[in-house]
Amino acid sequence: MANAFAHLPGAVVDDTGLRHVGNPLIEQRRLHDGDAVAPLGDRAVIAVPGEDRLSWLDSLSSQALTRLEPGVGTELLVLDPRGHVEHAASVVDDGETTWLIADRDDAPRLLEWLRKMRFRLRVDPRAADEDFAVIGGTPAALERVAAAAPAGVPLxxxxxxxxxxxxxxxxxxxxxxxxxxxxxxxxxxxxDEERRIAEAAATGEIEIAGLAAVDALRVAAWRPRWSADVDERALPHELDWLRTAVHLDKGCYRGQETVAKVHNLGHPPRRLVALQLDGSGSVLPERGAAVRIGDDAVGTVTSAALHYEEGPIALAVVRRTTPVDASMTVDTPDGPVAAAQEVVVPPDAGATAGVPRITRLSRRASAQ
Structure with missing residues (x-):
C-alpha cells in the first residue's frame, strides 16, 4: 500500500513508514507539545467483533478485559507457557468490537494465533488495515483528526x-x-481520513512528525515496545511491563504461573536500563549492540535515539547482577562509546523488593 505522506516536502519513507519530514528533532518538540501528529505506518489494526470478545481475550492474555468499558484504553500481552512475551497489542473497545493496535510485523502472527483459538466462541478476529490506519499524538493534537467511530465511540x-x-x-x-x-x-x-490528513499536511494546515520522533519520545519515557524491546527470552518483568500490560490478580491464562512465580518469589533474570550515551559522536548503536563493562558483554541495546533535549539515549537489557553503578560502554559502528546507566528495573525487582525511590540523574534533570 502506497504511503499517503510520501509526497510531503522533505519526506523520508522506508518500509516502516514515514521516518521524518526533514528535521526529526524539531518534529519531536512539536509532537511533545501537541503541535503535530504522526502517521504510524508501523502499526496494524485487528478488529475482534462478537459477543464473547472481551471474556475470550481475557482468557488468552495477561490483561483483565471482561469488564473493559467502551473507549477506555489498555494493553495486553500474549505469553508462551514459560511466560515469555510472544505478542503485544493496545486495546480499545467500542461496545460492539474490540480493536487491537499491534506492531505491523507482529500483527499477522497475532491474528493467525487468535483465529486458531476461537473454538466455538462468538468471535471473529480479522485484519482491518485495508480500511483503517493509525495516527499518533497528544490527545489535544488528535482533536484535529476524525477518529473512526463505527459504533458511535471514537476509536x-x-x-x-x-x-x-x-x-x-x-x-x-x-x-x-x-x-x-x-x-x-x-x-x-x-x-479516507488518512488521505485528508496528508492533504492538510501538504498545505500546512496540519503539522506532521515522523516515526523517528515518535520513537525518540518513547525511548525517553522508558516505554517498552514489542518490535524493539522484545526478544525470544523477554519476560514482562524485565521491561517494567507489569505496570500497564499485566493484571496480577486476574484468572488463569497461558504463562501466568511464571509471571506470578517471578514476581512473588524471585527476580527477573535480566533488567531494563536507560543509557545516557556519550554525545560527542553522531552514530547511534544498532539494536542488538553489545553493552559492556570492560571487555565483558553484560547485555544488548534494544532501542536507541537522538532526543531533542537528552541527546543520544538508549534502552538496553542487561544481566540482573550487573552493578548499578558500573561504568559501561556500548558498541557502535564507529567504535565503543561511554554510557551512563539509569536503573529502570532494580536488580532485586519483585514483590519482596525494598528499594527506595531515587531521583533521576539524566542530562535534562541535571541541567534544571
Whole structure:
C-alpha cells in the first residue's frame, strides 16, 4: 500500500513508514507539545467483533478485559507457557468490537494465533488495515483528526503508561518517572481520513512528525515496545511491563504461573536500563549492540535515539547482577562509546523488593 505522506516536502519513507519530514528533532518538540501528529505506518489494526470478545481475550492474555468499558484504553500481552512475551497489542473497545493496535510485523502472527483459538466462541478476529490506519499524538493534537467511530465511540487509544493500572505493579523507582512527561494517544482513522490528513499536511494546515520522533519520545519515557524491546527470552518483568500490560490478580491464562512465580518469589533474570550515551559522536548503536563493562558483554541495546533535549539515549537489557553503578560502554559502528546507566528495573525487582525511590540523574534533570 502506497504511503499517503510520501509526497510531503522533505519526506523520508522506508518500509516502516514515514521516518521524518526533514528535521526529526524539531518534529519531536512539536509532537511533545501537541503541535503535530504522526502517521504510524508501523502499526496494524485487528478488529475482534462478537459477543464473547472481551471474556475470550481475557482468557488468552495477561490483561483483565471482561469488564473493559467502551473507549477506555489498555494493553495486553500474549505469553508462551514459560511466560515469555510472544505478542503485544493496545486495546480499545467500542461496545460492539474490540480493536487491537499491534506492531505491523507482529500483527499477522497475532491474528493467525487468535483465529486458531476461537473454538466455538462468538468471535471473529480479522485484519482491518485495508480500511483503517493509525495516527499518533497528544490527545489535544488528535482533536484535529476524525477518529473512526463505527459504533458511535471514537476509536482513540490513550496510552496508560506509566501509571500502573488495576492489578499492575511498578518496578522502576525513579521520581519523577520520565514517562509522566509523555502524554500519548493513537487514533484509528479511515483511509479516507488518512488521505485528508496528508492533504492538510501538504498545505500546512496540519503539522506532521515522523516515526523517528515518535520513537525518540518513547525511548525517553522508558516505554517498552514489542518490535524493539522484545526478544525470544523477554519476560514482562524485565521491561517494567507489569505496570500497564499485566493484571496480577486476574484468572488463569497461558504463562501466568511464571509471571506470578517471578514476581512473588524471585527476580527477573535480566533488567531494563536507560543509557545516557556519550554525545560527542553522531552514530547511534544498532539494536542488538553489545553493552559492556570492560571487555565483558553484560547485555544488548534494544532501542536507541537522538532526543531533542537528552541527546543520544538508549534502552538496553542487561544481566540482573550487573552493578548499578558500573561504568559501561556500548558498541557502535564507529567504535565503543561511554554510557551512563539509569536503573529502570532494580536488580532485586519483585514483590519482596525494598528499594527506595531515587531521583533521576539524566542530562535534562541535571541541567534544571
Amino acid at each position: 482513540v487509544w490513550n496510552d496508560p503508561w506509566p501509571q500502573p493500572g488495576a492489578g499492575g505493579y511498578a518496578y522502576a523507582v525513579v521520581d519523577p518517572h520520565p514517562g509522566a512527561e509523555r502524554v500519548w494517544a493513537e487514533a484509528i482513522v479511515t483511509r
